[in-house]
């Protein structure tokens with residue numbers, strides 16, 4: 555059957571893939587936000603869903619974060635966190651995501667008096683139900699808020715320690731400018747000592763030096779965003795040589811005005827330099843779409859061939875926190891899935 559759309563895009567939309575950069579609080583759609591507000595007897599400072607969606611007009615990371623933290627106030631109970639997780643996993647499964655590593659920001663919730671265990675219990679319940687319903691595997695990455703102090707983050711880590719078996723890694727997010735990775739060296743040393751993988755947002759709005767700090771001072775093996783690495787040729791070469799993955803989020807970068815349009819995005823340069831790029835949705839409820847919406851927008855600008863999409867799918871699994879055996883199995887699944895659909899020059903042979 556011949557698909558009605560660009561064949562390479564059809565392959566990209568339907569290929570098995572992993573998502574490695576999505577904030578669960580950023581998957582809160584206006585409809586669910588209002589439903590949870592009603593369930594919890596609280597009101598949002600917007601008349602209705604349309605008024606809230608109309609406020610998604612950001613000019614920087616900070617302008618988004620202000621709204622994102624305000625909306626998170628509707629999340630109060632373990633049921634709320636479970637429903638939020640299930641809503642995301644249903645969308646992810648529809649986009650053919652078979653594995654996802656999901657950020658959560660406990661400080662956003664504990665600062666409002668929501669117990670750490672309530673957040674974790676709800677998210678975990680959602681992951682369990684999502685696995686049963688859609689066969690999707692999910693992991694949790696605890697993200698520390700970099701606009702707060704290292705002491706605050708260390709206190710959060712202490713709260714997390716009784717639950718370590720349920721937490722698969724640690725990350726760093728929130729306002730990047732003025733909050734360099736160097737601020738969190740002790741924290742990340744403790745996280746690594748606990749035997750967990752660590753990641754950090756770096757080089758989204760911040761300079762390439764923040765990416766270097768995340769590698770050298772925090773010991774991360776995967777960088778969230780990292781799109782400003784293109785400004786430093788030596789860094790680009792290092793990322794490629796060391797196989798450091800970047801979790802790139804194209805629609806996020808446009809919505810937060812990191813780039814004026816998709817043609818100006820550094821994605822093509824990063825791939826051409828041999829960097830292990832992955833594509834992700836970041837905060838899909840706020841930025842105009844889930845992973846397949848990002849793929850559509852990328853393809854409209856770059857017209858990648860099937861071989862490039864296969865590489866991106868393989869990268870998404872290779873860069874995951876899963877075991878070597880699991881990763882190898884998923885990469886093989888991608889190879890089998892593309893088998894016969896792609897010629898030596900990366901063109902589609904037939905459908």
Ligand code: HPA
Nearest residue numbers: 577727728729755836837
């Ligand atoms: O894109 C982001 N950058 C930094 N912090 C965040 N928290 C949610 N999304 C983001």
Ligand SMILES: [Zn+2]
Nearest residue numbers: 577727778836
């Ligand atoms: Zn992010």
